[in-house]
Amino acid sequence: NAGVTQTPKFRVLKTGQSMTLLCAQDMNHEYMYWYRQDPGMGLRLIHYSVGEGTTAKGEVPDGYNVSRLKKQNFLLGLESAAPSQTSVYFCASSLRPSGSSYNEQFFGPGTRLTVL
Amino acid sequence: AQKITQTQPGMFVQEKEAVTLDCTYDTSDPSYGLFWYKQPSSGEMIFLIYQGSYDQQNATEGRYSLNFQKARKSANLVISASQLGDSAMYFCAMREGLDSSYKLIFGSGTRLLVRP
Numbered sequence: 001n002a003g004v005t006q007t008p009k010f011r012v013l014k015t016g017q018s019m020t021l022l023c024a025q026d027m028n029h030e031y032m033y034w035y036r037q038d039p040g041m042g043l044r045l046i047h048y049s050v051g052e053g054t055t056a057k058g059e060v061p062d063g064y065n066v067s068r069l070k071k072q073n074f075l076l077g078l079e080s081a082a083p084s085q086t087s088v089y090f091c092a093s094s095l096r097p098s099g100s101s102y103n104e105q106f107f108g109p110g111t112r113l114t115v116l
Numbered sequence: 117a118q119k120i121t122q123t124q125p126g127m128f129v130q131e132k133e134a135v136t137l138d139c140t141y142d143t144s145d146p147s148y149g150l151f152w153y154k155q156p157s158s159g160e161m162i163f164l165i166y167q168g169s170y171d172q173q174n175a176t177e178g179r180y181s182l183n184f185q186k187a188r189k190s191a192n193l194v195i196s197a198s199q200l201g202d203s204a205m206y207f208c209a210m211r212e213g214l215d216s217s218y219k220l221i222f223g224s225g226t227r228l229l230v231r232p
Contacts, residue, residue, distance in 0.1 A: 031218060033219060033220075040224060041224055042120070042207055042221075042222025042223050042224050042225055043207070043209075043220070043222045044222070045217075048217050048219060050216070050217070056217065058217070059219075090161065092161075094218070096218070097149075097211070097218050102149055102166045104166060105151075105163075107153075107161035109159065110159050
């Protein structure tokens with residue numbers, strides 16, 4: 001049971017380049033999230049998905065796109081990278097919170113992205 | 117206005133002593149949950165403890181306990197008998213029940229250093 005995995009772990013891009021970050025979970029979770037973490041700040045939500053084929057914007061969605069074609073995968077795309085997107089990106093997943101079950105979010109190990 | 121406030125950027129504690137990490141929150145949602153996550157230097161996010169807004173008793177998980185004061189809107193994490201391995205960043209986060217995304221809103225974190 002690998003939990004939540006993220007690919008790649010590190011990446012350096014030049015301004016204007018594009019890339020896709022892959023998140024995969026093997027826990028059959030409905031909800032998946034992409035956060036970014038900047039120095040001195042907590043994690044901020046970029047996009048999220050409540051199920052296969054659905055996505056929605058979070059707090060800081062500009063410059064990113066996402067897709068969830070399969071329940072276990074959630075992709076984050078940067079079409080034209082900018083230095084302001086230098087950050088650590090975390091993927092997380094959870095069961096749908098319900099009743100007394102708090103269903104915490106499980107996080108991947110993170111992807112450190114540098115945009116030059 | 118910040119929804120989660122962690123006023124202690126950094127703290128020191130002597131090994132084997134107890135330490136309290138502060139967290140205050142702001143919400144008008146009657147149903148919410150409060151989470152604490154630990155982020156060691158390796159970068160992963162580790163779930164520690166959860167407190168629901170309707171929970172009558174303070175949550176406890178091993179050496180971790182949550183001092184939940186609903187009227188004051190505070191949810192402080194208490195770590196008893198600190199160990200060197202407790203040195204890490206600690207994040208308080210809130211999930212609001214009326215928000216269908218069930219996203220976590222994070223504070224800016226507290227860096228804890230345990231001295232031998």
